[in-house]
Amino acid sequence: MPEPTPPLALTMGDPAGIGPEITADAWRAMRAGATAFAVIGDAALIGRHGVNVREIGSIGEAAGVFADAVPVLPVTLAAPVHPGQPDSRNADAITTSIARAVELARHEHAAGVVTNPISKIVLKKAGFAYPGHTEYLAALCNVPGREVMMLACPELRVVPVTIHVSLRRALDDLTTEGIIAATRTTHAALMRDFGIKHPRIAMAGLNPHAGESGTMGTEEQTIIIPAIEALRAHGMDVSGPWPPDTMFTPPARARYDVAMCMYHDQALIPLKTIDMTQGVNTTLGLPIIRTSPDHGTAFDIAGHGTADPSSLVAALRMAMQMAEHRNRS
Numbered sequence: 001m002p003e004p005t006p007p008l009a010l011t012m013g014d015p016a017g018i019g020p021e022i023t024a025d026a027w028r029a030m031r032a033g034a035t036a037f038a039v040i041g042d043a044a045l046i047g048r049h050g051v052n053v054r055e056i057g058s059i060g061e062a063a064g065v066f067a068d069a070v071p072v073l074p075v076t077l078a079a080p081v082h083p084g085q086p087d088s089r090n091a092d093a094i095t096t097s098i099a100r101a102v103e104l105a106r107h108e109h110a111a112g113v114v115t116n117p118i119s120k121i122v123l124k125k126a127g128f129a130y131p132g133h134t135e136y137l138a139a140l141c142n143v144p145g146r147e148v149m150m151l152a153c154p155e156l157r158v159v160p161v162t163i164h165v166s167l168r169r170a171l172d173d174l175t176t177e178g179i180i181a182a183t184r185t186t187h188a189a190l191m192r193d194f195g196i197k198h199p200r201i202a203m204a205g206l207n208p209h210a211g212e213s214g215t216m217g218t219e220e221q222t223i224i225i226p227a228i229e230a231l232r233a234h235g236m237d238v239s240g241p242w243p244p245d246t247m248f249t250p251p252a253r254a255r256y257d258v259a260m261c262m263y264h265d266q267a268l269i270p271l272k273t274i275d276m277t278q279g280v281n282t283t284l285g286l287p288i289i290r291t292s293p294d295h296g297t298a299f300d301i302a303g304h305g306t307a308d309p310s311s312l313v314a315a316l317r318m319a320m321q322m323a324e325h326r327n328r329s
């Protein structure tokens with residue numbers, strides 16, 4: 001008999017953002033289904049949103065509780081929470097929640113980690129040394145530098161080769177080796193975690209018209225095409241470099257499984273424009289599964305009761321599907 005899949009570990013995110021309310025709504029949407037999760041955070045905060053909550057002593061209790069209440073592994077907050085008004089005194093609780101979730105997944109007590117949104121600037125003010133979850137998770141898993149960010153919705157998958165850096169620095173950071181490494185990690189994950197047997201990879205150009213044969217920039221010839229050739233030599237189905245302005249049209253999207261993009265917004269603008277509600281952010285290259293909604297803390301609407309939980313629900317479902325693919329592979 002195969003072991004039952006353990007629950008997911010859901011981090012608290014910034015308690016002053018929309019995390020608590022979308023967590024409550026996600027539980028309402030999922031409580032009758034097969035995917036259980038345990039929140040690592042403050043039970044009373046989630047209880048404010050009209051759901052039953054129950055503190056548990058270990059994640060092993062979560063599945064038995066899930067139909068009746070949101071199971072919560074408690075983390076103590078240092079300061080009272082006012083929706084929309086983040087407080088860096090709670091930074092330690094926020095990062096502790098992430099670290100505990102990773103530990104649970106690394107020991108296979110959790111099927112994966114799903115993160116609620118954090119505010120990078122709130123954590124940075126408290127001394128947090130990482131640009132975001134992606135880099136922090138890689139450090140917690142002892143694989144710094146191997147992390148790859150992929151965002152996915154039913155219509156599109158995108159990977160930014162350079163992540164949380166300024167556009168100016170992204171140009172300096174872009175290398176043939178970096179493109180090759182991110183693409184290899186993505187290729188492996190599409191096969192292992194998404195069940196795609198022969199991933200079709202589309203490589204974006206960097207410059208207008210993908211450089212127009214070197215007349216509008218030379219990075220395609222000096223950096224991107226050598227990466228494509230090396231990846232093809234490893235047997236991968238890689239096309240491009242494609243002009244970035246036309247590679248996200250519906251007919252173009254139908255020709256690939258993932259678009260490798262050269263910088264953050266080249267990837268995230270099309271994804272979020274096409275589908276902000278079903279979009280999921282996932283970190284590839286880790287020994288554990290991690291997903292997240294594609295949106296941020298939305299402090300402007302926190303506590304208003306208008307936040308859409310769809311992206312968090314999609315992130316929870318995707319994490320469980322990835323775990324099931326991984327178990328079968």
Ligand SMILES: NC(=O)C1=CN([C@@H]2O[C@H](COP(=O)(O)OP(=O)(O)OC[C@H]3O[C@@H](n4cnc5c(N)ncnc54)[C@H](O)[C@@H]3O)[C@@H](O)[C@H]2O)C=CC1
Pocket residue numbers: 018022116117118119120121133281292293294295296297298299300301306307308309310311
């Ligand atoms: N995975 C993560 O932890 C992420 C964190 N962030 C952080 O979030 C903070 C705010 O970032 P922004 O650029 O303002 O992006 P944001 O996604 O928080 O908000 C952008 C706009 O979308 C709306 N929105 C976002 N999610 C929504 C939802 N579920 N339902 C309804 N409306 C929603 C917001 O009200 C806002 O008007 C930043 O500090 C950033 O670092 C941003 C993206 C991802």
Ligand SMILES: NCC(=O)COP(=O)(O)O
Pocket residue numbers: 131132133134135268281292
């Ligand atoms: N723009 C995506 C984003 O900020 C998510 O970052 P992370 O916290 O998942 O690393």
